[in-house]
Amino acid sequence: MLDGKSIDTSMQFGAITGVPMATRSGDFPVDAAFYLLKQCGYSVESLEADLEKHADCSGLL
Numbered sequence: 012m013l014d015g016k017s018i019d020t021s022m023q024f025g026a027i028t029g030v031p032m033a034t035r036s037g038d039f040p041v042d043a044a045f046y047l048l049k050q051c052g053y054s055v056e057s058l059e060a061d062l063e064k065h066a067d068c069s070g071l072l
Contacts (some may be wrong), residue, residue: 044058
């Protein structure tokens with residue numbers, strides 16, 4: 012923050028990486044994503060939704 016305005020973000024490349032927040036998982040190992048896709052039946056779309064959008068599945072909640 013500078014003069015009450017945001018000048019930076021805690022996110023890195025996208026919403027999955029960076030500091031965990033209420034609805035953001037924070038750093039997530041890519042090999043875990045591959046495991047979920049291959050072994051647990053996730054589609055790319057459902058994994059993305061769980062990691063980025065569903066507060067009950069990721070983040071501090």
